[in-house]
Amino acid sequence: MEYTKLVVEKENGYVVAAINNPPANALSQGVLRDLNNLLDECLGDDEVRAIVITGTGEKLFSAGADISEFASIQAGNTPKISGHDVFLKIENYPKPVIAAIQGSAFGGGNELAMSCHLRILSASAKIGLPEVKLGIIPGWGGTQRLPRLIGKTKALEVMLTGDPLSAEEALSYGLVNKVVPAEQVLSEAKALAARLAKGAPIAIREILKAVTKGLDTTIEEGIKIEQAGSAVVFASEDAKEGATAFFQKRPPDFKGR
Known part of the structure; x- marks a missing residue:
């Protein structure tokens, strides 16, 4: 299958998919469509036992939803691909999905990462849900997944202020599994995927x-x-x-x- 917004590489036992939608790796309809198709394709491939989702570029895993598409939604047009549906598919996926967060993840980018089963974060990155600063709320599961991951009290603080968490804070709150230098994020995620690919x-x-x-x-x-x-x-x-x-x-x- 060909992808327009993902760079997909098949390794021994797992797949690495990098969001490629510069400059901010926004989760446009094209990105969501490609992610949805990737999940469907890997589901039927017995050689793929794990998936790593990352982003191209060093600064951003994903800055979130594509704001340029907001006007269409506000006009009453229903998106063809729902972030809710794609992220629920990831959360309920029967194969491990690992987020290799090589750069900061905000809004929908954080919601994508939270829907993955495991998360590895760059030590120099930040992660947060700043939607309130735009007058909106986390709309792709953030209000539900963040409290489940870090507890109600801290989750409310993060969402009501819109302030991001540092890598150290994200690790201490249990939002991510591991924090490593930026240049090691993908290699750590690949090593984990390879290990899981050998499992039952x-x-x-x-x-x-x-x-x-x-x-x-x-x-x-x-x-x-x-x-x-x-x-x-x-x-x-x-x-x-x-x-x-x-x-x-x-x-x-x-x-x-």
């Missing part, structure tokens, strides 16, 4: 499902989701391979079956 695809899928779905319900219902996932993985060939490899003292060779 069915088990990884069921862990992602149990955590994502379980957080939105009671612990009792969450345990039912976990139990259903356990039944699926224990019936898989990968579970047999994992036990066999353990007793044979060798690395497992998971096939996703």
Whole structure:
């Protein structure tokens, strides 16, 4: 598949997709369309076991929604591709999606990063939801994901002031998994993707499902989701391979079956 707003490279076991919409890597309809198509394509490719999303350029992962498209929305025109839908697809994706945030991420760029399962941030970058300064609110899941990630009190402060978090603050609040120098962000994300690509695809899928779905319900219902996932993985060939490899003292060779 050809992409106009993403630079896509397929590595051994994973894909790296870089948003390429200079100067700010704004999340235009073209970018959202490409991300949506990428997710669909990778879903049907058994050779792809993880996805890394990053941005081209050093300063910005993404500055957020394309403001030039606001006038059309305010005129009552419904966008063909919804950021809500794309980000929900990422959040519920059965393969790990890693955000390699090599530059600052604001607004929709932050909302994109928050929808990913794991996040690695540049030490020199900032991350925030400044929508209130434009007289609007985070409109692609920010009001829901940020409190779930860092807690209600701090999330409200971030959104009501519109002030960004430093990399150190983002790490301390649990918004990102790791902070590294800017030049190491992509290599760290690739190393993580490569490691996950060697894991058991069915088990990884069921862990992602149990955590994502379980957080939105009671612990009792969450345990039912976990139990259903356990039944699926224990019936898989990968579970047999994992036990066999353990007793044979060798690395497992998971096939996703």
